[in-house]
Amino acid sequence: MTPNGAVAFALLVIVGAMIAHDLAGLLIILAATACFALASRRAIWSALAWSAGIVLPLALFMMVVWVGIVGRAPHEIAAGLEGSRSAATMHVAIICLRLFIIAFTVQAAFLHFAGWTPLRFVGALTLPRTAKKLLVLTLSLIDTILQAVDRARTALIGGGLITRQRSWRNLRHGWILVQTVWLTVITIVVGRTRDKWPVEETLARLEGTLAARVPGRLTAPDFGWIALAIAAGVAGLR
């Protein structure tokens, strides 16, 4: 499986989930995604749990709103019908299953490349050079910012302004943490942009490293999974 194949599969499954209009169709698409996840030969429980963790709170909200408060489904409101709670429940189930498929598909794609570094993964995607550079730069800056968050917490906890634990003091000084993080990261970035990158031509090196990883053509397994995604989508529309 190549990253391009995984992206194609995920996009097709997500489109299929968006246009499927009943529970049975969505379950077919979910089954296809589950097969895809299992084919990674990694434990899929964490992917399932993560997806459920995203969707369950939404499901609870939706049940409260549609079933508990409104008591009918949107199409019944649109048609001016009295409606029923069972229709509202079906509406919630379809929305939640669709959202679960979207979340699970992304995680399932990740499972196939769990051992890959970000550079290897981005290099293998078919994208314009600038887009790849931006992705790599953003990923590394995310790490820089998260480290800056850690450093800023050190500064503010060391200075006595905030504590490790939840407190009103933290709420009052949240802005200071944000400002400190921003300034720390800006300083790092200015230093790199002004000094290290120009003299090393580092960004050109990155382009060279990314270019050396020629994106693979879609392989036979890729086409197999794409075909399955299309078939599941069509079956979901029946």
Next chain:
Amino acid sequence: MLTTPRLVAIALCAALNFAIGNIVYLIKLPIYLDSIGTILCALLIFPDRLAAIVCAFIAGFISAILTGLVLNPFLPWFSLTVLSIAAVSALLTARATYTFRMRPLPVVPFAGKVLLYGLITGVVSAVVSAPVVVYLFGGVTGSGSTFVVALFLKTGQQLLDSVVLAGLATDPVDKIAEVLLAALLYRATPREFIAMMAPAKPSTA
């Protein structure tokens, strides 16, 4: 348009959008701020308006994709909202950059501009987001506006109308906070970094 410093600014603002969620979690704030980097990117690249829109949108889009992969898989669906925020920020909010950097801080003009541009950003964001909220989430996103939506639905309003009205009630508050934070970050940014955002000078060779 996309000079190296601007690419860095895009990546930085995208990373800021992504990481704000972590900061919010660490200091236990009750709100979720996901477009500060988008707005800030536009402020940094102003007065080159077209570049500001493009760069701010790319920053917001990348952060939405990455957040979608790792934290919230539904965020990429709001890319049109990202574009609208980028446009409002570059065309309107960025007009206040001089005020934002004045020292000492001119409190009343600063607050007035933050409120005005935050309100406009919130209104635009609510209207553009509504179709996505309806189609993807069936109107319920699990945020505070959910019960506002329920209230309107109970009174017989159509779903799209309910979502728009609920968004207009809640989005401006969030966007005012985001414009405020972006303005304060812009104010604190060292001059050297802002100077780097100028367009590349044409070669005289």
Next chain:
Amino acid sequence: MELIAGPNFSGRSAALMAQLRDHAPAFFIGPHAEAALSGLSSTVADEIEIYRAAISGREPFTPLDFATYAERKPATLSGGEQVLLALHCFSLSGYGVIGIDTALEQLDPGNRDRAIAYLSRGATQGISAIVADNRLDQPPGAAIPEPTGPAAEFACNLAAVARPPVCDPAIIKVQGLSFRYGGGRDIFRDASVTLEPGHAYRLTGVNGAGKTTFCKLLAGVLAPDAGTIELRGKPYAPWKEGNHAFAFATQNPDHQWCGATLGEDVARRRSVLERRGIDLPSDASLAALAACLGIRSMDQHLYELPLVARKRLSWLWPLSGVMPWAMLDEPTLGQDRVTREALADAIARLGAAGYGIVLITHDDEFAARIAHRPLKIADGLIA
């Protein structure tokens, strides 16, 4: 290996960059950890991959087993480890020239000697190294450049630092301390130590041993997995109640500011600490102390200062006497000999006034000027 000699503000960094531009593309390692690496990689493996040349033909510099670090994020490495990783990347690359701006000062003695030996053998491997370092002796007869304009603007006079008020002794007892970073090895395993006020303690250990981690535990930035700390005989849990014992000067000065300007930083600390019953010196006293450290305006934007000046300002809170203990993590990085000696004397005066001092430094010359007790961190213990 070419050494660019001279005191602070004599234009060493500019001279080094000018030489590198003449030889561009050339590898560069800046003063702090974040300036050592490319900033383009999310893992150590990717960092190496970005720099690896198809054919290097030179002896690799491998002071650490980087294969075991492969999946770690570069920013999670200690400062010294990041510098070593950068040197490793250079040794695998095709760059013929490397410039190092005081970064070698972050290395422990063993790794520092290895790095200097590797760079000194450069001619045999077709590489040349240009180094600015405050602890290397300049070659005999070398011309010493004069300080330039900013030297006067940021002139530092540590001898004029007012003696802080006599301190109420605060003995620290650490018992059964255990700590590990999530998913990592044990940093501390049932470690115990008593720190007596009026004394200076120098933490030693290899890069990555846990010296900075120990400081963070004392300041409440990290919470131990097990163990207790006592302050003046009473339980002290700064990770819950907030830090009110250690004034901490971090290795990278940008990791301790609480504002964009000096005035903002002071005002914020004052508003919080005084509400908790901790008296701060007056604004005038702090402004005078800042002036001794080279900063003459409270409106100074902290992040627009030259790095050397930012580092000096980072000594403000430890020297102000606001808390009974001062913790300084590699305080002499980037500082010339004159400043290092003056800082050592200022710290010694702090100790004489009854304050406790915890010091992390690989600079033996600097440490020798301060009467101190060594504390070695190794294998999870503090001895």
